[in-house]
Amino acid sequence: MKLRSPRGISAAVALLLLITLPFWIGNSYYVNVATQMLIYAILALGLNVLVGYAGLVTLGHAALFGVAAYAGATLINAGHGHIVVAFGALLTTVAVAAVFAVLALRGTGLGFVMITVALGQIAWGIAYRWISLTNGDNGVSINARPRPFGLMLEAAPALYWATLVVFLVAVGSMAIFVASPFGASLRGARDQPRRMTALGYNVWLIRFLAFLFSGFWSGVAGLLYLYYNQFVSPQTVALSASAEALLMVIAGGTGTLLGPIAGAVLVIVMKDIASAYIERWNFVLGAIFVLIVVFMPEGLVPGSTRLWRWGIAAWWPRATAVTGETGE
């Protein structure tokens, strides 16, 4: 990406807007909404590694998100410092992701989905019933927002900026991952697993590692969620939470860098903003999903790009004829 290309400029503008968001958005409520969007965007980006690039649809990712939050809360309440909390929570999440992967990768397609649903339900059952560990239905709270590396995260803008930094690292890591040889291996394993095996690739191990990478970012999102919310309950790991994350990815566009982010923004806007004006916001969200499926089955981001190009070609046929191609 060249700095002066249209994409470079729009990325710079977007970055500037994101950094200055607490100053122009006015209300700290909306700053918090933006923080939530970033947290769920990280979760969706992580999930997209599996759903989009590996072609493995999972309905158990809320469990990984939740494991990080529960593990983080437990470690904080046991009086551990921030580094122990972060490492402990993420290591636990990756370890649980490894167990999930070993079990779920016995199948592909529908088999894989069903195993992840079952694993997610087990996590939910533990959160709900293993009261000595998870405090059951009451959930676990932490008394104060932690102060990693001495950062005061109590104010909404501070937490927003901290989340933004993590979010940018997540986006950067995804961009590098997608363009890497391993990223190409993963997409190859999605499209032609038989061929990939015959070419010398270990398809199972490629998928396993992708699962860990995906789980890691889901865990990061879960930990941020805990810092934001200071509370985690069985609802966090419920099947509906997994479905919501999956909808973010699918609505935004699987296998694209920006799709999951757009999907996360859409869902949070509906949940936190539109719900204040429309009582039946769930109905509207459902209607939006239906419209996306009908008019942009590939998702919001690739669909809008397609419509944009089509619009340009229809309105200014000569412009496109002269420049040859638009964008990319």
Add this chain to the structure above:
Amino acid sequence: MTALEVRELYKSFGGLRVTAAVNLAVEPGERRLIIGPNGAGKTTLFNLITGELRADAGSMTLFGHDLTREPARRRAHLGLARTYQIITLFPGETLLRNVTLSLLGLSPLRWNPLARLAGQTELLSKARAALGRVGLGHLADRPVGQTSYGERRRVEIAMALAQSPKVLLLDEPFAGLSIEERRDVLALINGIPRDVTIVMIEHDMDVALEFAERITVLHFGQVIVEGTRAEVVEHPRTKEVYLGE
């Protein structure tokens, strides 16, 4: 040393015996043709050799190295490459990316999540060279979806050749091609150097006979005739099962 040796290979799908006591010994540099009517078990034999299917009994060696227990992916690293009768490419990708994935399969680079694939100039120029070998250098940046069937057949061959295999298995490389395209592909295959041993399945005898030095005839999973081109063509059993005379 034998390039590819198959001993007493058996495979059944349920009650259907598709490979029965198959023995095969291909010498280094040899051009071997495997023929047989539909359902004779030719592709199954390839799938057993490459490890996509696991044999019920029997053993295989590649230049003396026992393949029988090696997983399919390891066999590629040991020097076995194949093409598919039903074209099996990465449809959304460019020809260059297809061949790059083939090269990457044998390179430790395939595990690297940090490097930029587009920046691997050595790998990419090798991939371009492999496409050039099959006469598709000018289409390197075109997506597979925008190429003709005949071009895709040649991409299949380019992907296999890119891996510099010791033994190359070609599964009906002429299937679905026009007469001119067949001639091109045959010239391409004839141009492969002798340090690559080739085993080819072909349904169409007219083109294939020209290529073969030795021919194996499969029928209901069994080898019924094996020998030089002349021997096999003249053999009464060949005429009976295959030529329908």
